[in-house]
Amino acid sequence: MNLVLPSLGFGIITASTLLPAAVGFTLQFSATGVLNIAFGAQMTFAAFIAYVCTQAGLSIWLALAAAAVCGALASALLNRFLLTPFARRGTTFFGMVVVTIALALLVEYAVELIWGPLPVSYPLTAPGLVHVGPMSFTHSQLVVLAIGVVFAIGTHALLRYTRAGKAIRAVADNRDLARSSGISAQRITDLAWLVSGLMGGAAGVMLGISLSSVSYTMGDTFLLEIVAAAVLGGVGQVYGAMLGALVIGVLLQESAIVLGGAYAPISAFAVLILVLLIRPTGILAGAAKAKGVS
Amino acid sequence: MRLSQQNAGPRRRAHGKRRLAALAASAAVGALTLAACGSSPGSTANGGSGSASGKLDLVALDPFSGADASYGPLALSGCYPAVHLINAAGGVLGHQLECTSSDTRGDPQDAVPAANALVANGSNVVAVLGPSSDEILSVMGILEQAKLPSFPMSGDSQYDHQTNPYFWRLVPPDADEGYAMAAWAKDHGFTRAAAVFASGSQAQADGPASQSGFKALGGSIVASVSLTPGQPSYSTEAAQVAASHPQVIFYDAGAPESATFLAELVQQMGKLPPVYVVETEEEPGWITAVTGAIGAKALRSFTAFESATPASTVPGWKTFSTSLSAVASQVPDYKQYLNDPFTLSYYDASNLVALAMLEAHSTKPAVFDKYIMGLTEPGAGKVVVTNFAAGKKALAEGKQIQYVGALGTITLDKYHNIAAPFVALTEGSNPKQIGTVPTNLMVGAAG
Structure with a gap:
């Protein structure tokens, strides 16, 4: 049986989970300049919030919404009360990276302490399959796919058609110029962290659904793919991150056929290196700038 | 035990x-x-x-x-x-x-x-x-x-x-657990097996052993899949196994990747064929994680193998x-x-x-x-x-x-390694012994 097309479907599902995470990660980076290594841990935290919600009787989809909101609030608070004070004191880029690494460990330890080292699972309904040509999806996967698409369209609408989105782009492009144009950089920074947290929170729950389990290290493990998608698309390029998510997601699945599962991650990152050798700024860096949608 | x-x-x-x-x-x-x-x-x-x-x-x-x-x-x-x-x-x-x-x-x-x-x-x-x-x-x-x-x-x-x-x-x-799987499958008349093992650690001993052992006993390996821990999905690997229509699956992987892979395999196969696992898959943490992902009922198709301890x-x-x-x-x-x-x-x-x-x-x-x-x-x-x-x-x-x-x-071979008998058990929080793996088949599997 030829598995290339079925795997394309699996790759799209992986990309759907990767998309909000990569977009949230790169959106926050482009607007604030902080490389947030704790992003994966934030995802994990949100995934466990959703677990608590499901244990309390909420449906998984309501739990996802609640976790996304919690993720957004946690992200905004994290910026306001931890990272901003460091930034005000002139902490360097690498200093901020170290702060986020420490934060990632703290969150991970806290999650392990609260919920234990063993994986837990969401109570999902029986996995009925929907066949689309040679591809097959469970109902949950289709919802995950739909959420990914909603995030892609929502992000596009936010950046393209709203004042807040345009302000985020302006701050990302030139913070000082944006400020002299009357844009409150602090407010936009807060907004970027909020949106990033929302996407990260949702992505954490989507990852938990995709993995059929939630563990305290899952976000950290997934961070590598998130960064790869963001870098592949062009660091700070939101649309690039979307494309990067799709490429990485599909590559991870397709290369498992060609090279076997053991080498799938390697092949995805090998392609990443190759692309960066040809286009050091990522796939969409130039195109996005030209269209004014970076 | x-x-x-x-x-x-x-x-x-x-x-x-x-x-x-x-x-x-x-x-x-x-x-x-x-x-x-x-x-x-x-x-x-x-x-x-x-x-x-x-x-x-x-x-x-x-x-x-x-x-x-x-x-x-x-x-x-x-x-x-x-x-x-x-x-x-x-x-x-x-x-x-x-x-x-x-x-x-x-x-x-x-x-x-x-x-x-x-x-x-x-x-x-x-x-x-x-x-x-x-x-x-x-x-x-x-x-x-x-x-x-x-x-x-x-x-x-x-x-x-x-x-x-x-x-x-x-x-x-470690390889003996692989030979035990192969011998038990042969003893149950299976001829087509899929092998699914995590990359690294013990699985690199019992994985190859189960495959070479099963082939030595006349069986064929219809799919051989390696699971790299920490991946966001193993759907393709699950599809490879499902497409090979195995009668039995030889399996050894950690709890997180097992929860993901086995859930995806259940989605694609509907009902799992017999799944043979090793001693570490009897750990409470593994069982909890996998049960949460595929349900306790699906675990009934699992058989675990471990060295026998004396009565x-x-x-x-x-x-x-x-x-x-x-x-x-x-x-x-x-x-x-x-x-x-x-x-x-x-x-x-x-x-x-x-x-x-x-x-x-x-x-x-x-x-x-x-x-x-x-x-x-x-x-x-x-x-x-x-x-x-x-x-x-x-x-x-x-x-x-x-x-x-x-x-x-205590039976030691010429390499000073013990040749222990192996038993088959049900998988779950309270495992029951099903039987003893035929020694002659284990020896045959080991070549």
């Missing part, structure tokens, strides 16, 4: 984060280490014979701190009850024995100075109870050069055909059990070790060393090492003994003996 979660898995190389497990183990470790006086063996001369009336040391060269801190206490939990009985029976050639420890921290680099110190300062050292998988590669050569009989706590497959005369492995090689009616085990309870002050929470195969193997190892010294009339490791194999072998006119005291008495009467201890009959 089940390993407790605390001390499960010395044969699997450490992987993943186990900080809490390490913390939980630390209390027992501390107590056992203190009981062993934390003593590194002193004095000089490698391969030494000990002083005329000094104590002879059985040294647990294992991790007593770090992530695998639970391994060291396993060795001591077997050593203490054996030494208790040996000393009660008058010791060996005028010497009392003692159990001591040397902490490798589970780190190959830290283990080297520990092993060197043991060799350089340990004139009283007669045998090493260890090393574990964590440090075996870095210290085994040192111990061999020192001509010290060593009883590794490792199923590492690269020692399956080793030739070091001082190497004695009383725990089954509580075996005389050697009874003696061990009584002695272990007698040294409860040295072995905290001793009941958890009663059926632990590692504890049993170190109890028997200690007895074999003591009896070998008696038979050789020497406490020099290089001399008595040659007698260990003979003590395990049956033979015409040999007296079967199930404890040290009986063995000492028989040897004093000029008889030849076969030691049948807590593990039952």
